[in-house]
């Protein structure tokens with residue numbers, strides 16, 4: 001029972017960042033119909049930028065997280081403006097190939113810039129866990145959960161309450177009619193890719209200090225992001241949130257009770273199961289807010 | 291106020307409009323009629339900026355507007371209510387109406403207009419917080435019309451507003467179009483229901499495979515043997 005609670009807490013922490021990752025990817029797919037293979041690299045980018053700011057430039061830890069996220073937003077905007085904007089009329093295969101190419105370039109640039117050795121990001125939190133009854137959590141992990149939850153809530157409020165958010169959802173649903181309402185669909189695309197990338201970078205910045213940072217960390221995370229999005233239903237924002245937490249729990253529980261070495265494999269096993277039983281994902285199309 | 295001269299436009303390599311010339315004067319209700327696939331919707335999309343004309347001129351108050359973005363066209367006072375209603379299904383009725391007023395900065399006046407739309411279409415007021423996709427076809431058409439008017443256009447273009455509606459609703463839609471014109475907004479309407487459109491309008495243009503082949507008052511086109519043979523069941 002105590003162990004169960006412990007796994008539940010760990011799964012929630014992991015799930016929050018996975019939800020950020022999944023929302024970013026599903027948003028980009030939903031609005032732009034782009035299968036974004038650079039998503040995992042943006043995650044790694046967020047982690048490395050945090051490392052650079054904290055360890056090399058001596059920037060305050062919290063400020064470094066914000067700057068790394070903003071750097072992700074900027075890199076996403078640049079990718080959209082330089083690559084995707086020119087390919088608006090290209091077929092989906094060409095776009096996919098270009099995005100795969102871009103992810104290879106990003107990964108190798110990271111390797112070149114930082115070397116192959118994994119880095120540790122120092123953080124200001126106490127190394128000893130907080131003990132709350134039967135559960136113990138590292139303060140850093142609580143902080144990660146808090147920030148993820150705040151980002152998820154903030155993003156949702158932006159989409160639900162602001163004029164920009166309504167315009168974004170309208171574009172999501174019917175870009176041509178949105179254009180007739182005066183929406184600059186091109187800028188919505190740039191903003192979408194930038195925000196989606198920023199969410200991935202934020203996830204990387206948050207988990208970077210929890211785990212180690214290495215140039216290939218984006219690979220597995222990119223795959224997981226796709227798993228989360230497919231799990232939740234392509235283009236569904238609530239689905240991606242749900243999928244993120246589902247993956248976090250499955251990894252945590254399977255890792256805890258079944259096998260630590262294969263914890264990543266169980267997540268993918270779950271995807272196969274869900275797709276076999278519910279091919280549309282957890283949140284069917286008609287319930288999507290997009 | 292709006293004039294098209296020899297406009298051509300298309301989708302990729304397929305040319306849908308070859309030679310379209312027409313004009314709409316201030317305060318008029320003008321109909322564009324023609325068979326399915328004649329290019330009526332394409333004409334409206336080219337005016338509203340969704341498509342770029344590949345030849346010809348489009349002028350608005352004498353200034354060239356061909357090739358401007360839909361946003362710039364809307365800002366100049368031309369609203370386009372597209373074929374098939376195209377309400378945003380997962381936005382609420384209120385959000386749909388607000389989308390119509392996206393470019394306006396006078397937020398207080400927008401709120402007043404939204405309220406006035408709800409007075410004109412009471413069904414919309416009852417459903418303000420509901421997703422537009424849950425509305426009936428007729429309600430969605432009313433919403434699409436109201437959304438187009440929320441920008442306070444000087445010219446509003448309707449693409450087949452009666453499409454797929456029950457006969458009683460069709461009559462209601464035409465009544466609304468008449469009222470909109472009576473309130474001082476110029477109207478350019480595309481209709482397959484040529485008989486009704488010709489009775490309603492001041493002037494009309496007949497489109498055939500991307501060419502304007504006839505122009506005249508509604509009564510003239512109603513009396514034309516060609517029009518009668520092709521579009522009014524030959525009677």
Ligand SMILES: Nc1ncnc2c1ncn2[C@@H]1O[C@H](COP(=O)(O)OP(=O)(O)O)[C@@H](O)[C@H]1O
Pocket residue numbers: 301304305306324325326327328329330331332333
């Ligand atoms: N999105 C599109 N892509 C390619 N061709 C199109 C598209 N929309 C319409 N067309 C073609 O353009 C021509 C005119 O279509 P349209 O303007 O929709 O006619 P109408 O509104 O008069 O029924 C038709 O031959 C149609 O097949």
Ligand SMILES: [Mg+2]
Pocket residue numbers: 330331332373449450
């Ligand atoms: Mg049409």
